[in-house]
Amino acid sequence: MGNTEIENAKIEKRLPASENPVKFTSFYHDAVRRLRRDKIATVCFVFIVFMALTALFAPLIAPYDQSYQDIEAVMSRPTPKHWLGTDEFGRDILSRIVYGARVSLAVGIVAEAIAITIGVVLGALAGFYGGKTDAVISRVIEMFAAFPQILFAIVIMFVFGTGVINVFFAIGFVGWTSVARVIRAQVIQLKENEYVEAARASGGSNLAIVARHLIPNCLSTIIVIATMEIPADIMYEASLSFLGLGVQPPQSSWGEMISVARRHLRSNPGYSIYPGIALVLTVLAFNLLGDALRDALDPKLKNL
Amino acid sequence: MSENRDKNVSEAETLLVLENLRKWYAVKSARFGTGRSYVKAVNDVSLTIRRGETLGVVGESGCGKTTLGRVMIRLLEPTGGRIEFDGRDITHYDEKRLRPLRKDMQIIFQDPYSSLDPRMTVGDIIAEPFVFQNLYTQAERREKVRELMEMCGLDPIYVRRYPHEFSGGQRQRVGIARSLALTPKLMVCDEPVSALDVSIQSQIINLLVDLQAKVGLTYLFISHNLNVVYHISNRIAVMYLGYVVELAGREDVYFHAAHPYTQALIKSIPKIEFDAPPLRAQLKGDLPSPVNLPPGCPFSSRCPRARRDRRRCEAEIPLLREISPGHHAACHFAG
Amino acid sequence: MNTNLLDVKNLCTYFYTDEGVVYALDGVSFSVKKGETLGIVGESGSGKSVAALSVMRLVQTPPGKIVSGEVLMNGENLLKLSGKEMRAVRGGKIAMIFQEPMTALNPVYTIGSQIMESPRIHRGLSRRQARRVAIEMLEKVGIPLPEKRVDDYPHQLSGGMRQRAMIAIALCCNPELLICDEPTTALDVTIQAQILELINDLKKEMNTSVLMITHDLGVVAQVSENVLVMYASKVMEYGGVKEVFTDPCHPYTKALLESMPAVESGRERLHVIEGMVPSLSNRPEGCLFHPRCERRMEICKTLRPELIMAPAGRWVRCWLYASGPRTLGSIERG
Numbered sequence: 001m002g003n004t005e006i007e008n009a010k011i012e013k014r015l016p017a018s019e020n021p022v023k024f025t026s027f028y029h030d031a032v033r034r035l036r037r038d039k040i041a042t043v044c045f046v047f048i049v050f051m052a053l054t055a056l057f058a059p060l061i062a063p064y065d066q067s068y069q070d071i072e073a074v075m076s077r078p079t080p081k082h083w084l085g086t087d088e089f090g091r092d093i094l095s096r097i098v099y100g101a102r103v104s105l106a107v108g109i110v111a112e113a114i115a116i117t118i119g120v121v122l123g124a125l126a127g128f129y130g131g132k133t134d135a136v137i138s139r140v141i142e143m144f145a146a147f148p149q150i151l152f153a154i155v156i157m158f159v160f161g162t163g164v165i166n167v168f169f170a171i172g173f174v175g176w177t178s179v180a181r182v183i184r185a186q187v188i189q190l191k192e193n194e195y196v197e198a199a200r201a202s203g204g205s206n207l208a209i210v211a212r213h214l215i216p217n218c219l220s221t222i223i224v225i226a227t228m229e230i231p232a233d234i235m236y237e238a239s240l241s242f243l244g245l246g247v248q249p250p251q252s253s254w255g256e257m258i259s260v261a262r263r264h265l266r267s268n269p270g271y272s273i274y275p276g277i278a279l280v281l282t283v284l285a286f287n288l289l290g291d292a293l294r295d296a297l298d299p300k301l302k303n304l
Numbered sequence: 305m306s307e308n309r310d311k312n313v314s315e316a317e318t319l320l321v322l323e324n325l326r327k328w329y330a331v332k333s334a335r336f337g338t339g340r341s342y343v344k345a346v347n348d349v350s351l352t353i354r355r356g357e358t359l360g361v362v363g364e365s366g367c368g369k370t371t372l373g374r375v376m377i378r379l380l381e382p383t384g385g386r387i388e389f390d391g392r393d394i395t396h397y398d399e400k401r402l403r404p405l406r407k408d409m410q411i412i413f414q415d416p417y418s419s420l421d422p423r424m425t426v427g428d429i430i431a432e433p434f435v436f437q438n439l440y441t442q443a444e445r446r447e448k449v450r451e452l453m454e455m456c457g458l459d460p461i462y463v464r465r466y467p468h469e470f471s472g473g474q475r476q477r478v479g480i481a482r483s484l485a486l487t488p489k490l491m492v493c494d495e496p497v498s499a500l501d502v503s504i505q506s507q508i509i510n511l512l513v514d515l516q517a518k519v520g521l522t523y524l525f526i527s528h529n530l531n532v533v534y535h536i537s538n539r540i541a542v543m544y545l546g547y548v549v550e551l552a553g554r555e556d557v558y559f560h561a562a563h564p565y566t567q568a569l570i571k572s573i574p575k576i577e578f579d580a581p582p583l584r585a586q587l588k589g590d591l592p593s594p595v596n597l598p599p600g601c602p603f604s605s606r607c608p609r610a611r612r613d614r615r616r617c618e619a620e621i622p623l624l625r626e627i628s629p630g631h632h633a634a635c636h637f638a639g
Numbered sequence: 640m641n642t643n644l645l646d647v648k649n650l651c652t653y654f655y656t657d658e659g660v661v662y663a664l665d666g667v668s669f670s671v672k673k674g675e676t677l678g679i680v681g682e683s684g685s686g687k688s689v690a691a692l693s694v695m696r697l698v699q700t701p702p703g704k705i706v707s708g709e710v711l712m713n714g715e716n717l718l719k720l721s722g723k724e725m726r727a728v729r730g731g732k733i734a735m736i737f738q739e740p741m742t743a744l745n746p747v748y749t750i751g752s753q754i755m756e757s758p759r760i761h762r763g764l765s766r767r768q769a770r771r772v773a774i775e776m777l778e779k780v781g782i783p784l785p786e787k788r789v790d791d792y793p794h795q796l797s798g799g800m801r802q803r804a805m806i807a808i809a810l811c812c813n814p815e816l817l818i819c820d821e822p823t824t825a826l827d828v829t830i831q832a833q834i835l836e837l838i839n840d841l842k843k844e845m846n847t848s849v850l851m852i853t854h855d856l857g858v859v860a861q862v863s864e865n866v867l868v869m870y871a872s873k874v875m876e877y878g879g880v881k882e883v884f885t886d887p888c889h890p891y892t893k894a895l896l897e898s899m900p901a902v903e904s905g906r907e908r909l910h911v912i913e914g915m916v917p918s919l920s921n922r923p924e925g926c927l928f929h930p931r932c933e934r935r936m937e938i939c940k941t942l943r944p945e946l947i948m949a950p951a952g953r954w955v956r957c958w959l960y961a962s963g964p965r966t967l968g969s970i971e972r973g
Contacts, residue, residue, distance in 0.1 A: 194419035195429075198479070201379055202433035202486060203406040205399070212432075216423045364827035471915050501682035501916070502854065506898035506909035513908065528827065535900035535909070572832040574857030576896070578881045583861045585833040590797045 031220070034296040041292030044285040051282055055101040062095035067250040075268050084274045087257075088264060093271060096252040097278050103253035104282065107167055107237040108230040114172025115229065116222060119179025124210055124218075126180070127187030134184070141177045149174040150239055157245040167246050171236045179225055186221055187214050220297035227290035231283035238279060254279045319490060319522050320353040320376065325385035327368075327375045331595065343594050345371040347546040347602075348385070350624070353490070358516065358523040360537030360554070362530050362569070366591055368546040369526045373492040376524065377409040378402055390489065407437060410488040414495035416475035420467040426453075426478050427463035433485040452481040455518075457511060473504035480511065484519065492524045497532060509536060530573060534558050539630075542566045545594055545602040548624055552631035562633035564609045601636070609637055643711075644815055644848045645671040645694070650708030652686075652693045655701060659920040663689040663703070665872040668946070671816065671865075676842065676849040678859030678880060680895075681869035684916045687852045690869070691818045694850070695735055696725050712816070731761045734809035738821035740801035744793040750777070750804045751789035754811050761812050776807040781837060799830035803837065810841060817842075818850045823858060835862055856899065860884055868892050871917050871927040874946055878953025888955045890934045926958065934959065 035041050054061055063083075064070070070082070070090040078085045084093040126137035144152070156170040190196070191214065199209050238255025240246035247253045254275040261272030326349075328342040345368045353359050361369045374380045376387065378394055387395045394405065413419035420429055430449045434440050440448060450460045456477040467475055476496060483491060493512065497505040513536060515521060527533045533540055533554075540557040542550040542565065550563040561567045568586035575583075587606045592598060598605055604617040616636055624632045627639030652664035664686045671677045681687040692698045694710050696717060710717040717728060729735075737743040745753060754776055755769035764772065770789065777785035780803040793801055802822060809817055819838065823831040839862055842849055851863055859866050859880060866883050868876040868891065876889040887893040897910035914931040917923055923930050929939040938958050949955040 192418075193421075194413040194415055195421045197374075197379060198411070198413065198419055198482065199432065199436070201377065201406060201409075201411050202482075203403040203436040204432075205436075208436065213421050217421070219423075364829065473915060502856070502895060503682060503898050503912035504915065506900070506911050507913075509900065510908050510911060530828075531900045568829060572828040574831070574835065574855065574861040576857055576860040576884050576899075578860070578885065582839070583832055583835055585829075585836045587829045587833075590799055590830070591827075 031293075031296045035292060038292045038296070040288055041296075044289040044292070047281065047285045048289065051101055051285075052105060054098055055105045058098045058102055062092070062098040064092040064095040066096050066099035066252050067091065068095070075264065075271075077268070078270060085268060085270050087260070087268075087271055091250075093257075093274055096257060097254070097275050100252040100254045100257060100275060101278065101282075103164060103247055103251070104234050104237060104255075104279070106164070107171060107253075108234045108286070110168045111171035111175060111233045111237075112226050112230050114168060115175035115233075116179050116226060118172070118176035120183050120215065120218070120222065122176070123180035123183030124187050124214060127184040128191060128206065128210055128214065130188075137180070138184075141180055144174070144177045147174075150236065153236060153240060154243070154245060157240060162245055162248055164247050164251070167237055167240060170240070171233050174236075175229055175233060178229065179222075182221060182225060183218055186218050190214050190217050220293075224290055224294045224297060227286050227293055231286040234279065234283055234286075317355055318352045319355045319390060321386075321388040322352070322376065323350050323386040323388075325349045325372070325375060325387065326383045327371050327380060328383045341595050344546050344597055345594060346375060347597075349546075349548050350385075351541060351548065351551060353522060353524060355489075355522055356516075356520060357538045358525055358536055360533035360540040361524065361526045361543060362528065362533045362540060363543035364528060364569075364591065366545075366594060367543040368594075369543050370494055372543070373411065373494050373524055373526050377411060377490065377492055378405075379411070403437075407433075407486040408489040409492070410483040410486065410490070411492040411494060412476075412480055412483050412496045414498055416472045416479060416499060417467075419479050420475055422467055425464050425466060426458075426470075429467070429478060430481045430485060433482065437486060439486075448485065449481075452484055455484065455515070456481040457507075471504075472500050473507060476500065476504075476508055477511065480508075480515070484515065487519065488521070490522045490524065492526070494526045495528070496525075498527065498529065505532070512536065530558075530569060542569065545591065545597060547602050547634060548632075549603065549634045550632065551624065552633075556628075556631045560631070562627055562631065562638040563603075563635050564607050565603050566633075568608075601634075603635075609635070613637075642672055643670040644673045644675075644713065645850075646709070646711040647690075647694065648709040648711070650690070650693055650710065651706040652689050652698055652703060653706050654703045656920070661920045662872050662922065663919060664693060667708075667869070667872075667874055669867050669874070669877060671848045671850060673815075673848060674842070674846045675865065676851055676863040678851045678853065678863035678866040679869060680853060680856055680859050680866060682854060682916055684871070684919060685869040686872040686919075687854075687869050688820055691735065691820050691850060691852050695729060695733060695818065697729075727761065730757045730814075731812050732814055733816045733818065734812065734814040735818040735820065736802070736805045736809050736822050738824050740798070740805045740825075741793065743805060744801060746793055749790050749792055750796070750807075754789075754804070754808050757808065757812050772811055773807075776811045777804070779841070780804070780807045780810075781833075782807070798826055799833060802826060802830075802834050806834075806837065806841070810845065810847070813845060814847060816848045816850065818852070820852045821854070822851075824853070824855070831858075838862065856884070856896065868895070871922065872919055873927055873956060874954065875928065875957075876953065876955050877946070878951070882951060882953060886951065888949050888951055888953065888960065889928075889957050890932050890959070891928045894931075894933070926956075 068091065070086055070092065073079070073082060073086050074090040075088055076082055076086045082092050086092055122137050126134040152174045153170040156173060157166060160166045196209055196213055199213060237246055237253060238258065241253050241255030242259035244259065247256050257275040258272050264271050325346060327346040328344050330340050331343055349372060361372065363369045371380065375382050378387070378397065382395060386393060389405070390408065427449050430452055431445045434445050434448065449463060453460045453463065458474065458477050458481065467478065470478065496512070497508050500508060509532065516523060525533060525536055537554050539552065540554050541548045542557065542563065544565050550557060550561065550566045557566060558570065561570060571586045589606050592605055598618065600618040600620050601607070601622050607617065622634045622636045624634040626632050633639065647670065648668050650664055650667045654661040654663055667690055669677060679687045679690060689698065693705055698705060705718060712732065717725065720728065751770060751773045754773040758764045758769045758772050774785045774789050777788055782788050782800055782803050796804060823834050826834060835858065838849065841847065851859060853859060863880050865878065866880040867874055868883065868889065870891050876883055876887065876892045883892060884896065887896055894910065894912045898912055900909055912931050917927060917930065925941045926939040926944050929935045932939065936958060944956050944958045944961065946954045946956045947960060949960045
């Protein structure tokens with residue numbers, strides 16, 4: 001309401017390109033600057049990096065191998081030898097959490113990559129072409145979305161069998177619809193921009209326009225969706241493993257650990273609590289970082 | 305001097321011919337699910353553009369001037385009629401056959417914000433037409449971008465900057481540089497200065513005039529601002545509800561307007577004059593909806609003249625006819 | 640005896656952003672007499688809209704803040720009023736209309752109920768009385784079939800009709816001051832002429848004072864008695880509209896008038912003001928206009944000129960007039 005003047009004042013402020021050689025800022029530089037001022041986001045980011053490094057260097061960090069059995073200390077409480085205790089086979093819980101981070105993070109990232117690839121392609125097609133293409137893709141999206149997602153993933157796991165690779169695909173296939181919907185809406189909005197018409201006026205093909213203009217302009221949205229959806233995927237993996245459909249022993253994942261530990265809740269509560277804490281913290285970190293990214297990448301919230 | 309310029313142009317060959325050009329958009333009518341009605345954006349427009357001239361198009365919002373500009377260079381598919389560009393009938397060319405022709409027909413947009421991709425550097429934006437047309441090597445492209453930026457009054461050191469670091473006027477210069485990249489023959493300027501401040505407007509208008517002289521461009525200059533159109537054009541077409549209602553040299557349109565709509569348009573401009581009588585509303589009411597055009601003259605519902613012979617104005621569409629040499633008007637009572 | 644309805648004295652409004660202080664309005668003074676129209680012209684970023692928002696005390700805080708100055712209405716300083724008292728002034732004594740009626744009107748309420756809101760709050764009318772007022776107002780602003788239109792939603796009206804409805808909302812409490820922020824910028828010329836005529840007629844009929852903010856010099860010439868030319872947060876020239884436009888004192892006013900494409904002159908090239916409006920957070924030293932001024936002198940680069948009374952009987956902020964009665968013409972010759 002009547003704030004154009006203020007807007008203009010702000011715009012004009014960034015303009016004097018020809019007068020003073022001001023700092024060279026791109027859109028992403030700006031976003032990173034704003035993100036770094038956000039303390040919660042910084043903490044979350046550091047935590048995620050820490051978890052990723054832990055997963056990557058699991059063999060170096062974990063005190064034991066994930067399948068090493070300490071026969072003398074079965075179901076032990078935390079001891080100097082086993083910081084977080086051991087499970088029913090005498091395996092070190094800390095080591096299994098460290099190795100489990102590999103599966104959980106890999107599922108989060110790979111499954112989301114699959115979901116985003118499918119979602120961006122189909123969403124962009126639907127949004128860009130509209131008409132019948134849009135109608136067909138939108139119906140498929142609705143069909144997928146109508147199923148309870150976890151049920152759908154379970155069906156896929158039943159059909160294709162258990163195993164980490166299948167977990168990736170099962171979760172990726174159920175997750176693409178939300179990506180597709182957001183990208184479709186954004187492409188519909190973006191394609192009204194005159195630079196799309198300018199590209200067409202100089203002979204740009206549809207494919208070139210989508211690849212050069214539309215998808216790059218969706219990038220910030222994609223990043224935000226990814227950080228918001230990765231925790232959901234990690235939870236799906238935990239659920240599938242909890243149900244015994246995910247990773248199989250002796251391989252560990254947080255979900256698998258919680259699933260097994262449930263039987264020993266009374267005798268060894270730490271067995272289920274520690275992987276649970278790892279899961280909750282990671283999911284929380286991704287969620288909070290996603291929130292912060294959404295704000296940082298929203299040009300409307302600039303300077304506030 | 306301007307007389308001279310007009311004369312040279314009138315003897316030049318034609319670059320573009322439009323015959324009964326029509327662009328209708330189908331819309332679902334609200335009441336009857338099956339029945340289709342049309343938004344009649346451009347109706348039976350016939351005109352020619354000569355090489356090197358500037359044809360101004362004025363009209364209020366919704367008069368079809370923007371659609372006309374886009375159909376003309378085949379960014380939109382015409383519903384009927386014929387477009388002949390540089391001796392070729394391009395009415396029904398498909399995208400593939402149009403691609404090489406895109407070099408010759410370019411467009412400058414109104415909004416300096418939405419016409420530049422915010423994620424691309426200015427250099428990449430200006431070089432984009434080369435990418436699509438597969439022209440030049442990387443090094444040549446860099447050199448061309450440099451030249452174009454200088455030609456449009458931009459310092460080439462800003463080639464790696466992003467659009468949001470520039471002011472509206474500078475962004476418009478970037479857009480002009482991009483349109484010039486392929487050295488087009490015809491340039492459609494769609495309200496290129498409407499979004500700019502007065503002091504910046506004059507910079508851009510001067511740039512367009514200079515470029516025309518330097519590169520030998522032909523302009524179709526679309527604007528709602530009659531003063532701007534008058535300044536830059538040789539001839540002016542006045543549009544109302546998709547029809548060209550008057551077409552003549554700029555002096556004829558401005559000082560001897562024959563169509564009542566043109567007359568009202570000119571009298572409605574708030575002028576910096578203090579001796580003349582104060583500004584009064586010239587026309588009552590609003591533009592009729594372009595979905596349901598009146599059967600007769602499109603202007604009959606607001607025309608002060610239509611009272612003279614209401615039945616004829618409301619029944620018969622007046623044709624654009626020559627009322628004096630080079631001066632065309634579409635009114636039963638003109639001339 | 641002071642006959643001014645509105646006296647704005649040395650008003651300063653700044654915005655405190657990450658990238659520094661934006662001096663949106665810096666020491667602006669003007670006054671409006673009863674029944675008179677003051678035009679405020681300027682390019683984008685000149686502070687003209689912030690001036691209107693500051694008078695209404697609608698500057699978004701934070702980041703904005705009215706730092707100093709007085710806004711006297713009938714001798715009462717609006718800046719000293721409590722939030723509650725100010726709300727009574729807004730929509731009561733002062734009303735405002737905006738550039739884009741579609742965003743200023745609420746799409747989910749009918750035109751009628753939006754007009755009725757203010758008489759019911761400010762004048763305590765019943766629903767039925769307020770509805771009658773609404774229909775009267777719609778008739779007054781020239782909307783055909785007001786009994787029917789009163790129940791229409793904003794999207795059912797055309798752009799010109801919406802602006803008329805906005806005016807009806809603004810005028811239904813008989814405000815003493817009507818602030819128009821670019822009221823016709825989004826409209827076509829023929830519709831613009833209708834709206835300007837309407838504002839002029841209503842002003843005469845109701846003896847309302849008008850603050851007309853616009854970038855269009857022609858509009859100001861047609862509707863105002865006095866004009867305030869603003870540039871980069873400061874008043875550059877202030878005086879009678881006819882005098883200022885026919886014999887501009889300030890080089891900026893002069894250049895602005897010359898850069899408009901005029902039909903009479905028929906020049907091939909337009910006059911150009913080189914460069915662009917300075918950034919309001921990083922303003923040049925000296926006169927704010929000096930980097931673009933064709934007549935700048937040494938003093939302009941270092942010292943900021945004050946608003947002084949030029950011999951032509953109006954206020955000018957320019958060093959050309961600092962020493963004795965001279966005009967632009969005599970300096971050119973001398």
